[in-house]
Amino acid sequence: MTRVRSAVGMEGGGGLAGYLDDLLDERAPREAMPAPEGSGQRLEALVVEAGGVGFALPQAAVEAVLPAPTRLARPPRGAPAWLLGRLVRGGARRPVADLAAALLPRGRAGAGPRPWLVALAGRWVLACDRVGDPVALGRSEVRWRRPGERRPWLAGVASAPPALVVNPTRLAAWLDAAAGCGTEDA
Amino acid sequence: MRVWAVANQKGGVGKTTTAVSLGALLARAGCRTLLVDLDPHGSLTAYFGHDPEATGPGVHTLFAEEMADARAIAVPVAPEGLALWRASTAMATLERRLGARPGMGLVLRRALAQVADRYEYAILDCPPMLGLLMVNALAACDLLLVPVQTEHLALKGLERMERTLEMVARSRRAPLDWVIVPTLHDRRTRAGVQALERLRARYGTRVWQGVIPVDTRFREASRAGRALTELAPSARGSRAYAALLEDLLTGARARPRPPALEASA
Ligand SMILES: Nc1ncnc2c1ncn2[C@@H]1O[C@H](COP(=O)(O)OP(=O)(O)OP(=O)(O)O)[C@@H](O)[C@H]1O
Ligand SMILES: [Mg+2]
Numbered sequence: 001m002t003r004v005r006s007a008v009g010m011e012g013g014g015g016l017a018g019y020l021d022d023l024l025d026e027r028a029p030r031e032a033m034p035a036p037e038g039s040g041q042r043l044e045a046l047v048v049e050a051g052g053v054g055f056a057l058p059q060a061a062v063e064a065v066l067p068a069p070t071r072l073a074r075p076p077r078g079a080p081a082w083l084l085g086r087l088v089r090g091g092a093r094r095p096v097a098d099l100a101a102a103l104l105p106r107g108r109a110g111a112g113p114r115p116w117l118v119a120l121a122g123r124w125v126l127a128c129d130r131v132g133d134p135v136a137l138g139r140s141e142v143r144w145r146r147p148g149e150r151r152p153w154l155a156g157v158a159s160a161p162p163a164l165v166v167n168p169t170r171l172a173a174w175l176d177a178a179a180g181c182g183t184e185d186a
Numbered sequence: 187m188r189v190w191a192v193a194n195q196k197g198g199v200g201k202t203t204t205a206v207s208l209g210a211l212l213a214r215a216g217c218r219t220l221l222v223d224l225d226p227h228g229s230l231t232a233y234f235g236h237d238p239e240a241t242g243p244g245v246h247t248l249f250a251e252e253m254a255d256a257r258a259i260a261v262p263v264a265p266e267g268l269a270l271w272r273a274s275t276a277m278a279t280l281e282r283r284l285g286a287r288p289g290m291g292l293v294l295r296r297a298l299a300q301v302a303d304r305y306e307y308a309i310l311d312c313p314p315m316l317g318l319l320m321v322n323a324l325a326a327c328d329l330l331l332v333p334v335q336t337e338h339l340a341l342k343g344l345e346r347m348e349r350t351l352e353m354v355a356r357s358r359r360a361p362l363d364w365v366i367v368p369t370l371h372d373r374r375t376r377a378g379v380q381a382l383e384r385l386r387a388r389y390g391t392r393v394w395q396g397v398i399p400v401d402t403r404f405r406e407a408s409r410a411g412r413a414l415t416e417l418a419p420s421a422r423g424s425r426a427y428a429a430l431l432e433d434l435l436t437g438a439r440a441r442p443r444p445p446a447l448e449a450s451a
Contacts, residue, residue, distance in 0.1 A: 020356075021357045022288045022291075023288070023289070023291030023318065024292060024321070024357045025288040026292065060241055060250055062241075063242070121254055169250075172252070
């Protein structure tokens with residue numbers, strides 16, 4: 001990596017003021033990072049299995065992989081069945097979702113127990129059946145998909161290994177919405 | 187929580203050393219302190235024995251994840267009371283990926299707000315270039331420390347930094363308080379003494395009244411992965427940073443311009 005004195009498109013006269021005004025715009029919505037662009041790029045991902053389906057989670061969004069504890073703090077009353085409970089981690093109570101039950105069509109998920117937990121950077125922890133080794137998915141090996149209304153968390157489908165590629169930001173937002181407001185830290 | 191940023195568009199002037207030293211001193215003084223590594227090179231991260239190539243949670247998480255929980259990314263470092271938000275080399279492409287998206291300059295300020303009740307101080311170590319990460323630091327800080335090496339070309343780089351600060355202050359719609367910290371000062375050389383004089387003549391009360399001297403033990407401390415103030419509290423460099431901290435905390439950071447200089451100017 002080489003050091004450059006100033007970053008792209010920023011210095012040199014009047015452009016800087018506009019650049020700063022934009023960056024420091026309080027009203028701008030907070031957007032997530034787009035999927036990697038360009039043909040040569042690879043996506044480092046952790047492939048986990050839940051309900052017989054592979055899910056590729058971008059490695060950058062994975063905080064930790066842990067064996068599931070025998071007991072979790074109870075989910076709030078009225079929570080959906082896929083919300084397994086809450087895990088106390090780093091002083092915070094983090095909601096745990098049964099990945100298969102939350103994302104797969106009814107009847108496809110199979111019964112637990114899901115022995116592994118994958119904590120995403122952020123709030124959510126995902127329970128799954130198996131955790132594979134990290135893989136580097138070639139961009140061309142993934143059929144990318146525009147964010148849809150039905151499965152906004154689905155970024156694309158990888159062929160080798162076969163897996164649904166998850167957009168972690170949209171997954172978290174989708175889980176938040178689907179779980180209702182009962183999952184906030186107590 | 188008070189937020190201090192350490193920045194200068196010039197490289198190798200002692201930014202990371204300043205962040206480590208002040209952080210360790212604050213923690214020793216019983217203040218819970220968060221160090222934030224905003225440099226994709228990860229020198230501060232590596233200083234404490236963490237690998238910037240690793241993909242654990244850290245500053246990158248805050249930018250990559252809309253829902254990032256800032257409370258879950260700190261790792262403890264020594265001495266007790268000090269915590270670190272790590273940098274990763276992945277941060278090097280943030281600028282390209284996120285470009286100048288509106289509002290991206292406020293990510294760090296919002297993240298720090300999430301942990302405001304956990305720390306008394308946060309110290310932000312910036313990369314030596316103006317870009318998304320430095321702008322985030324400048325938007326988030328209450329006070330900016332600008333380490334300036336007292337050498338020949340010091341003033342030149344500082345003028346550029348000064349222009350940047352004026353523009354950021356305008357864009358963030360709040361004044362930006364900053365203080366120049368003369369670093370790597372060698373009072374045995376004429377160039378060093380002259381540079382310091384010029385700095386004080388030009389910037390007056392913006393310049394901290396003391397200096398951080400050249401002290402070879404900083405390199406030794408860096409190799410040991412500890413702050414020099416921990417390894418050798420009575421080393422010259424350690425005492426200088428202790429004096430700086432004291433002045434920053436008491437607000438007695440500048441001294442009146444020496445009259446002799448004004449007369450000769
Ligand atoms: N007062 C000092 N006396 C002697 N050596 C010093 C002093 N301050 C810093 N150094 C050494 O100088 C080098 C550069 O310091 P440092 O990494 O703190 O600078 P920086 O401004 O953060 O650099 P960069 O722009 O690359 O991030 C390091 O090897 C450090 O140990
Ligand atoms: Mg540095």
